[in-house]
Amino acid sequence: MIKILYAEDDAIQAKMCIDYLEKAGYQVFHAADGAQALSLYQKESPDLILMDVVMPQMTGFEVAKIIRRENVSIPILFISSLPGGQCAIDGFHSGADDYIRKEVLLEEVVLRIERCLKNVEPQKDEMDFLVITDGVWFDPVRRNLTKDNEVYQLTPIEARILKALCVNKNQFLDKEYLLREGWGNGFEESYRYLDKVISRLRKYFPKNAEAAILTSWGKGFGLIIKKKKKKGA
Secondary structure, eight states: OOEEEEEOSOHHHHHHHHHHHHHTTOEEEEESSHHHHHHHHHHHOOSEEEEOSSOSSSOHHHHHHHHHHHOSSSOEEEEESSOSTHHHHHHHHTTOSEEEETTSOHHHHHHHHHHHHHHHSOOTTOOSOEEEETTEEEETTTTEEEETTEEEEOOHHHHHHHHHHHHTTTSOBOHHHHHHHHTOSOOTTHHHHHHHHHHHHTTTSOTTSSEEEEEETTTEEEEEEOOOOOTTO
């Protein structure tokens, strides 16, 4: 049975959500504050974490950052009454896979949970890493980008976007495709945040590099590998 760590300090909200998750077939461990959430995570080894943002003891963002230092693959979803926009961006920066508003239907919460769990299921035919160029490769499972013998840890969203670009090297992908690969939902800030993610990834793949993330107006973004010049040419 899939184990979910659910952190929520509102008792009424917690009961409704726990009842729904249990009916959906999940085993739920409830934490009433951030410190208890961290303790339960260490004790129960859940498969997914669903957290409020504003909680006593520690915020959900603080808990997520601590967990991400030792576990880069566990899905972390925030469910909050705070607005999207900057709050959602802060959530993704802390290592979240999704940011959900509390007013959505619990049915949608379960669908988003199922999507995140599906994304971390091991794929039998998935390579351990994707070779980009000589000396540059990407491990989509661990979210590690290796470049010039330096290893960089990407956020979950950055990793999903980069994987889409890697799999479709030398092609331009429209924003709608990248949004589906990165978020898979109707998060209203996604278009703006996609541009921010691309901007951060371009630090590793600048336009003058052998492998560069370029923009083609009307077509989207692409990871373009420049052909090496032949000696004597």
